Amino acid sequence: MKKEKICFFVHTEYHLLLSIHALLTQYSDSNRYEVEFILKRTTKSPRLKLDLDFSSLPCKYRFLDFDLKLNALLKAEEKQKIDEVLQLEFAEFNFFQEQDPITLIILHHYKKKGTKINLFQDGLKPYIAHSMSFSPTLWVNNIKQNLWIRKNGYTVSNWFSFINSKMYGFLKEIDQLYLTFPQSYINWNKLPVKTMSLHYTPDFVAVLKKVFLWDEALLEKRERVIFFMNQPMHDDGTFEVSVLKKLQHNYPGSTIYIKNHPITTQVKLNAYKTLDNVEIINSKIPAELFISQLENSIVLSVCSTSMFINNPDCKFYYIFAVKEQNNIERLKKYAVINPSEHIITAPNLEAIEF
Incomplete structure (x- = not known):
């Protein structure tokens, strides 16, 4: 045949x-x-x-x-x-x-x-x-x-x-x-x-690790961490910084990771430098592979599609609806929706919890 x-x-x-x-x-x-x-x-x-x-x-x-x-x-x-x-x-x-x-x-x-x-x-x-x-x-x-x-x-x-x-x-x-x-x-x-029924399975994750040359050292802490993914939203990063500072205050014992998008601007990178005790991941390996390794953690972004695959061991949050210090003008150009069931659209930062 x-x-x-x-x-x-x-x-x-x-x-x-x-x-x-x-x-x-x-x-x-x-x-x-x-x-x-x-x-x-x-x-x-x-x-x-x-x-x-x-x-x-x-x-x-x-x-x-x-x-x-x-x-x-x-x-x-x-x-x-x-x-x-x-x-x-x-x-x-x-x-x-x-x-x-x-x-x-x-x-x-x-x-x-x-x-x-x-x-x-x-x-x-x-x-x-x-x-x-x-x-x-x-x-x-x-x-x-x-x-x-x-x-x-x-x-x-x-x-x-x-x-x-x-x-x-x-x-x-x-x-x-x-x-x-x-x-x-x-x-x-x-x-x-x-x-497309996307799920993390042992075989799928193993293949991704092979293809993208995964290094276990990229993610030293994997439990009860706050994993944030930035996006090219044409903003200055101050909203994201304010969110992460609030989460630092709410969960002082948790490590915060920022997973940079491959085209993250220098303006945002400079904004992140104002944060203390935050680990920045510059790897171009897809965020989904990092998420697959987490346990009992918070995964959040403004509205990233890298969160579309659910890791049931974690909680997922979109923060596009948070009004406090939200200066992302791009969000005013269209009505962002959350098409998933496992991602929570956080109305405020108090709603984000382990």
């Missing part, structure tokens, strides 16, 4: 984690499936720059490395890299980001060849997109992307895609969505939705 070739087009560590989970749970039959990861990287981003070990996974992988500028044409060697991908054959193409021009080129190509196109969840966008206000910048960027695709000799599948570009699953090539909380998604264009 001819194997079905499956592709995952990956941009971030979070994408890779979800791809690994799908490989282990959905495409694990090596007699039926042949899986390949294509990892897209740029020199300007720290994403996917850590060492990775795929030896424990039944898959192929390749890196697609180049910097993209919408005001310049692709170089010959860059077009060659894209064309090498377009020469591959896949029964299914799984991707995570709709606002990437390289992805658009690949999607259109494979859709014409009858490949099934699946959009996998990335961030909170599926659950908040309907509440986002009109964004002229998003429209302009979408139009620029299409013009750039045309100038480079590729086909634009929909010149009017900008109209729905703020919505989730707006590309016409998409056949199916994969979401962790489909009950919280407003299916505005009636696409088929499949549930």
